[in-house]
Amino acid sequence: MIVLAVLRHDQRLADLAGGNNVSASTVRRWRDELISLLAAQAPRLDRALKKIAKRGGEVVLIDGTFIPTQRRTGKANRRNYSGKQHRHGMHFLALTDEHGRLVWISAARPGRTHDNTAARHDRILAHLRAAGLGALADLGFRGLDNDVLDPVIITGFAATRTRKLTPAQKDANRVLAVGRAPVEHAFAHLKNWRTLTKLRTNPTRATHLLRALLVLTNLEVNR
Secondary structure: OHHHHHHHHOOOHHHHHHHOOOOHHHHHHHHHHHHHHHHOOOOOHHHHHHHHHHOOOOEEEEEEEEEEEOOOOOHHHHHHEEOOOOEEEEEEEEEEOOOOOEEEEOOOEEOOOOHHHHHHHOOHHHHHHHHOOEEEOOHHHOOOOOOOOOOOEEOOOOOOOOOOOOHHHHHHHHHHHHHHHHHHHHHHHHOOOHHHOOEOOOHHHHHHHHHHHHHHHHHHHOO
């Protein structure tokens, strides 16, 4: 319960330690041990997709999210600065089923990472095709799948200053937005854990933390 309070409310370790007659180092050890145990239960990408296909699923939802971090000094931290978000953070790629249940989350990457770059690095398309699944994504993944005959990633349409959307394209965007709503809800549930308000950890620990929170979020949703 102490660790859950740390994760849910981002409580200071010293405050929880003093109120429970233990040391801050003990609370920190409990937190790290529980995160490691939970992260180990997070599903691998191939197994998660095969499980969805086995129960009759046909499509997954894919999206990237940005988790802010504290700014650190040094050249290495420049990669964590996102020009889109105008702040430092880490990028994560996640998949949900059609109902918005989180099924997989990627390793932490620098905040400036593009969704397409992350998807290619994790070989998302190869895993989807191996499982016989399709995916629904936003415009951030446009160009990821160039196979016209066997499309896997379905995206919307973007308007520009010189080209307006046709009524049919607007209708398609509305349909896609409705279809993608569950993945947005999944991220909202995940970010209810206030420890993600501003991470104070390195990429490896951030990866373990997000995967542990994936497990906890699914336990909470299915309660």
